[in-house]
Amino acid sequence: MRASLIQIAVNEDESPEARRVRAAALVREQSGADLVVLPELWTTGAFAFDGFDAHAEPLAGPTHEAMAKAASDAGVWLHAGSVPERAPDGRLYNTSLVFSPSGDLAASYRKIHRFGFDKGEAVLMGAGREPVTVRLPETTVGVATCYDLRFPELFRALADDGAETLVIPAGWPERRRAHWTLLARARAVENQAFVLACGTAGTHAGVEQAGHSIVVDPWGEVLAEAGAGEEVLTVEFDPAKVARTREQFPALKDRVMGLAAPR
Template sequence: MRASLLQIGVDPAESVKSRRARVASLVREQTGSDLVVLPELWPVGAFASDLFATEAEPLTGPTHDAMAAAARDAGVWLHAGSVIERSDDGTLYNTALVFSPDGRLAATYRKIHRFGFDQGEAVLLGAGDRAVTVGLPGTTVGLATCYDLRFPELFRQLTAAGAELLVVPAGWPTRRRAHWSLLARARAVENQCYVLACGTAGTHAGVEQAGHSVVVDPWGEVLAEAGPDEEVLTVDVDPATVARTRADFPVLRDRVLGLDRP
């Protein structure tokens, strides 16, 4: 399976409409890939919380339409990063969209762990309440978003549900870049899965983005890593490697689940 991570530069001088069209064109260029991944909240910027309400859109809004068409034109599975979704009851969510090669919306995931503590995303957005996997030909993909990376319990649940590839779009800041790399490798090692972690470049809302999107194999080895600027990172991954790794080093069978709290 060939995967391409599109590390999008988010520049506040570029309108959401213009960025949406530009990113759709980039997706269309990935015709040789099987899976294309975009970052978290690339239309508006993950830290631009003052724009969340004004740029929110319904699940089948303009970003959905543009990405569905791009996935169909390129003939790829597209994890379109995430958007600010305005639900039917008016609640805002940080929602990931996954499209099949025919442009069908195959899965959505509302981010469970909201970053910001007592401000920003944590107080402006609702929280998702379920782990989500999606079946691709020959493998199962587990969905998580940015701050979720710090919570291994979610990834254990995704692994238990059959995930072999863990896809993590993000808007991760430069000042915590070391955590980004460390946690991506940790989630790969402890779950014996591939991790495809796709971040943003540029600076938005005054927060410099880390970039350095990364693909990690089930043994924790970095297969490819981007730099700090906008970049397309393409790498071949073999889902069969997951089964071989788990058979050769069967650590997952020693899990002890449901421990009582002290």
């Protein structure tokens, strides 16, 4: 299976519409891939909080339209990263869109864990409630977004739902890049799954982005890692390795739930 992670640069001198056009062109260039992934909030920038409301769009908005067409043109499964979604009730969500090779919306996921503590995304956007998996011909994908990476219980729920490949678009800051790599590898090892984590390059509202998109196998080995700038990271991997790993080292079968508190 071939996956291409588009580590697009997000900078203030490029409008969201211009970046949509550019991102669509980059997706079309990945024809021949099985899965293409874009980062979190690449239309606005994950830290450009002031732009969330101004650039929010309905689920079937301009990003949906552009990415559906790009997925269809390229004939790829496309995780189109996330957009600031304005729900019918006016509330905002950080929502990921996944398209089939025919351009149909196969799934959407509202980010469950919002970053910012008492400011930014945490107060501007609503929280999702349900984990989301998507069945591709080669593998079942579990969908998560950026800050979700810090919460292992979400990934265990995705694994329990059949996820074999965990796809994580992000707008991760450079100052915490060590955590990005560490957590991506940890999620892969503990769930015995592939991790495809796609970040952004550039600077969002003065926050330098980490880049360094990464693909990790079920043993925690890094198969490919991008640099800091804009690039497309393409990797071939064997989804059947998940089943082999879980059979050879069946740690997931030894889970024990409901342990009594220590005395």
